[in-house]
Amino acid sequence: MTEPLTIQLPGNPKTTFLPLDTLPANHEHRIPFGEKHLLENQPASVRILRQSITGWQFDMWLYRTDCKKQTTLLVNTALGRVFFLYVLGGTFHFRTTDHADAVLRQGNCLAVYVPAGTCTIMLDTGSHTLFGFSLPYGYLVWLRQHHPELAELTERWKTRPEELFALPACKIDKTVWRTFAQIKNCPKRGAELDGALKVYLARLVALYTNRINEPELSNHERNDRLLQQLETYLRRYYCIPERITGDALMRHFRVSDTHLRRLIQNAYGIRMGEYIQTLRIEAAKELLVTTDLPIREIATRLGYAYADSFIKLFKKWVTMSPSVYRWRKRGSKFNEK
Incomplete structure (x- = not known):
């Protein structure tokens, strides 16, 4: 894949990114296996x-911009491209040559088609951090089989390639942050790293498309x-x-085990283990x-694992053994073992 974008600084249009050996010690977000460059x-x-x-069928990057004053950057894209953008800090104001605007604030993400040409990004004084990745048209077409929400992006890219177009923005939730952490701590290298990152990026796409379909709900x-x-x-x-x-449970629901246990406790006044035992005892009775x-x-x-454990628990909950319960309900005797 070709480099998805280039950046020009105000007053220094010919300044280019220079390679770095290490990141500053206080740099909050790191991609340890990524190439490092500085532009100032x-x-x-x-x-x-x-x-x-840059991997096979993806480009992934993390930009941190420190501005001592309000700044305008010129971002050039040689080809139209769909970007998935995640603002980890600050606010980004985008404007294309046809004056189409988009604003992305800290804690939000979106998918956007950016046409070939120059896009202006306006930044206020302070630090701004943007994580993003881009995918080629063919891969997006394949992804939309699983995520039809992407269809409008690929259709715009094909039929109206000169226009900026964005899907709705949504919040970066805990599951997305956990995926960022997995990317950061990925132990793979070489070809295995390429494959692992594609899996993580596909997960981010899935989380984003699922989220934009969800209505905004209160915590309750x-x-x-x-x-x-x-x-x-x-x-x-x-x-x-x-x-x-x-x-x-944490892997399935993507929230903490403590939070799930608290939901059961608040709803039923019992611990989750007791709730599960209730389900088992009712099934045993049936x-x-x-x-x-x-x-x-x-x-x-x-x-x-052991019948003795089941019999003991059944007696504790029902005040009689399973065989006695069966006999009383059916009027006949059965051995416990």
Whole structure:
């Protein structure tokens, strides 16, 4: 892929990025495997640090710009390109040659088609950090099979390549930040790094397209929705111990185990472990009454490693053994083992 963009500083149009061996010690966001470059004018009123990596079918970069005064940058793109942009700090005001405007603030992200030509970026005094990546047209066309929200971007790129066009902006959530951390800490190198980064970038695309389809919800509404999803999940997997561990729940719901446990505690006044035991005991009652399965088989089906543990817990919750419960409900005796 060709370099997706070049930047000109005000008053120093011929200044170019120079390679750096190391980043400043206080640099907050780092891509340890990326190439490092510095662009600054003289006197140094604008300083831009760039970390970048070019892979097969993607360019990824992180810019940090420090401005001692309000600054206008000229960004040139040789070809039209779709960018996925994430503002980690500051505010970016974009304007194209046809005066189409876009503003992207800290904590927001969007996907935007930028036509070939010159785009103006206006920055206020202070620090501004932008993470982004670009993908070629063919790869985006393939991605839209899974994310139809991208169809309008590829259609605009094909039919109206001279116009700036952006999909809606949305918040950078915890899941996106965790993906950034995985990119930063990725241990792969060489061809394996290229493949791993493509996976992470595809995940960012998926998170973005999912997010723009979600209505803006209050914290209360988000927690209610999450509780419903958690209840559905637990009712489905309560009998599979490895699917209901703290780590498994965090991976599935992408929120902390503590937050999920708090939702159950607030909704039912019991701990999550007790909630899961309630599901298992109710299922055990159903199996005891409606089937002739041995107690040991029922214990196994409900996720207990040992039948004795199941019998002990059943007695604690129901105040009688499983076989006595079955006998009382069906009027016949069964052995416990």
